Structures are given as C-alpha cells and as structure tokens.
Amino acid sequence: MWVKICGIRDVETAERIVSLRPDAVGLNFFEKSPRHVDRAVAAEISITLPTEIDAVGLFVNHELNDVADTAQQCGLTMIQLHGDEPPEFLAELKACSSKVKILRAFRVDDSGLTQVADYLAECRKLGVCLTGCLIDARVDGEYGGTGCTAPWDLLADQYDSERWPRLIVAGGLHPGNLADAIRVTRPFGVDVASGVESERGVKDLALVEDFIQAARQAD
Numbered sequence: 001m002w003v004k005i006c007g008i009r010d011v012e013t014a015e016r017i018v019s020l021r022p023d024a025v026g027l028n029f030f031e032k033s034p035r036h037v038d039r040a041v042a043a044e045i046s047i048t049l050p051t052e053i054d055a056v057g058l059f060v061n062h063e064l065n066d067v068a069d070t071a072q073q074c075g076l077t078m079i080q081l082h083g084d085e086p087p088e089f090l091a092e093l094k095a096c097s098s099k100v101k102i103l104r105a106f107r108v109d110d111s112g113l114t115q116v117a118d119y120l121a122e123c124r125k126l127g128v129c130l131t132g133c134l135i136d137a138r139v140d141g142e143y144g145g146t147g148c149t150a151p152w153d154l155l156a157d158q159y160d161s162e163r164w165p166r167l168i169v170a171g172g173l174h175p176g177n178l179a180d181a182i183r184v185t186r187p188f189g190v191d192v193a194s195g196v197e198s199e200r201g202v203k204d205l206a207l208v209e210d211f212i213q214a215a216r217q218a219d
Helices: 011-018 040-048 064-073 087-096 112-124 151-156 180-186 205-218
Strands: 002-006 024-026 054-059 078-081 099-107 130-138 167-169 189-192 197-199
Touching: 002 054, 002 205, 011 024, 011 040, 011 180, 024 040, 024 189, 040 064, 040 151, 064 099, 064 112, 078 189, 087 099, 087 112, 087 167, 112 130, 151 180, 167 180, 180 189, 180 197
Parallel strands: 002 024, 002 189, 024 054, 054 078, 078 099, 099 130, 130 167, 167 189
Antiparallel strands: none
C-alpha cells in the first residue's frame, strides 16, 4: 500500500516522518492552505528524503512556468494537480518536465465519476500518462484538506481500475477509519493530511505512525 503524508511544512517534522517510512511526502504550494510551504523550505525538505520516498508538490491553479520552476528548484519527483487544470495543461507540463510524474486530484461526490471518465479520456487523446488519480471529497469552494470523506462505495462501484490510472484515496482518512476505506475501495494508495494533525497544519507524529501502520496492516 502506497502511503503519502501530505502537508509537511518544516525540515524537523519531515525528518521524523521519514523515519516512519512513508512512500511519499506532500509539499503544499497553495498559498491559501494552512499547510502551505515556501520554496526554500520545500527544497530543504526534499534534500532530506531518501530516493525511495517521493517529494510530491501540490499545486492549485498555478501558472505552468511556476509549477515547472518549483519542481526543478525543489527537487520534486512528483506533481499533484489539485485545481481546475485542464488536460491540455497536463500535456504542456509533461512536455517541459518530462521526468516528473503527475498525479491528478479529483474532488467527487455522490453524483458519480462521469467527470473523471471524461477528463481521463481527454488525457489519453493528448498522450498524457498519469501516475495516479487521487480522489478527494468535493466541498464547495475548497480544494482539499477539508477532513471530509470521499464516497467510498461509489469508488468501489464506478472506478475503472483496469482502464484508469492507479487509484489513491484521500479525504477524511485517519488511523481509525483507514482499514475500512482500504477494504471498500481497494486502492493502490492512500493520502492523508488533516487526519494526522493535532491542529490545522501541525502533524502529530504518533498519529502519522498509527496511520502508516494501519495502511501496512490493511494491505
């Protein structure tokens, strides 16, 4: 089970989380988020990561050059697009940052995955190969990190794992409900931010450890 701990804001926390062996850490460049990190700190965090742990940069409606420049400056190995970026943006990003893997986040509710299906069809037409799809809960006016749970039963019923990129489940996950989320959705990976925090933007290392252990055990 691939595990990403998102919203790391300082080097000390990053080093302690790395010792717990997640598969990826998320660096949030969305300025309106309580988990926002600036480039200089993100670059320091990235340097501390062993090669087997991905540095994932989270972007929300940033300019293309900003994403590409940040990825290079901060040593990102993966880019997570969490805004309203169209498939054409992904194609342009791939052209200028070909070595960086791309995750596309989708915010969904009980209305279904038609929007996801249409978006992925356009990506295929443009030759964009995604590393994974991160499914989060849809909350009006928010771009993630809300602590709200994604519709697990809908994902189990409608997510086309054979044709679509690998599924990464996010939204409202915490050590207490993670096993159920994995059992229902059978994802490739899981992503957490608020579910392992003592307060907004502040990681609780005991919760992070519990979350990683729960993911490994459920897998």
